[in-house]
Amino acid sequence: MSDLLERLRGRGWRMTAQRRVVAEVLDGEHVHMTADEVHARAVTKLPEISRATVYNTLGELVTLGEVIEVTTDRRAKRYDPNAHRPHHHLVCARCGAIRDVHPTGNPLADLPDAERFGFTVSDVEVTYRGLCPDCAGI
Amino acid sequence: MSDLLERLRGRGWRMTAQRRVVAEVLDGEHVHMTADEVHARAVTKLPEISRATVYNTLGELVTLGEVIEVTTDRRAKRYDPNAHRPHHHLVCARCGAIRDVHPTGNPLADLPDAERFGFTVSDVEVTYRGLCPDCAGI
């Protein structure tokens, strides 16, 4: 994530305080923030940053392949800076906690030709659902 | 789907023209309509039916286990009357076409204990993405 700013520059993108702050906020393990959460944290470092710019920058990071959009529920999209290692997600149905998981096996191989209906299948998302330790105890 | 009305009655639910119409609309193969699409079709049979009632009834059918909510994108939820046979979905990234698919293998078995982080995992959704024959040709 730290050389992200270089890559952006390499693409001829202008470096701004806003983009730097959004990139800084998106860092860590099992980070899956909504756009508004990113904005809330960005504001603590750069009070004037607007919601629109956060949306714009997140969209650019997704296009760049530095961040992945994750949709685990019908609420807000989540932005996942762990774009380097392919993984799937385990979601608590009650509190919404999200963990990265790395299942064995290849789900793409599990889809026979007869079940592809002529589609060119390029990607697969797997979402495991259940209750986290905290929520299961209640 | 035809005995749905019986089951509803068995649960002590009042039978109304609105609920009957929503149940009728939700029938067929590879049907994955949004709430507004269900409403649009329901209106042709019962012009006075309101959006709120469609949402209410769909929610009730989901609770009853007669219909499954499918979220393939961050647009509208889709309602799937094929709740009887477990299946997953294949989605065209361009036009949004949805097909039911039945992959081999069990993704739940592919998630080792060490990757469960103490969660009680109860369900898994798999979404295959790609291009349908029409969209791949363009």
Place this chain on the structure above:
DNA sequence: TCCTACGTTGGACTTTGTCTAAGTCAAATG
């Protein structure tokens, strides 16, 4: 037939995200 609790309705409201016009500024240029 009458009652009433449950179902329905329209509209206001919320959440999430997009769009735009006007202002600002990074960085190329000399």
Place this chain on the structure above:
DNA sequence: CATTTGACTTAGACAAAGTCCAACGTAGGA
């Protein structure tokens, strides 16, 4: 450095999907 310019940022209007509510209507039991 100072200038210049088009890409970037901003506030706020707008849109789509869904929820909520108070008033009204009716299914089905007494």
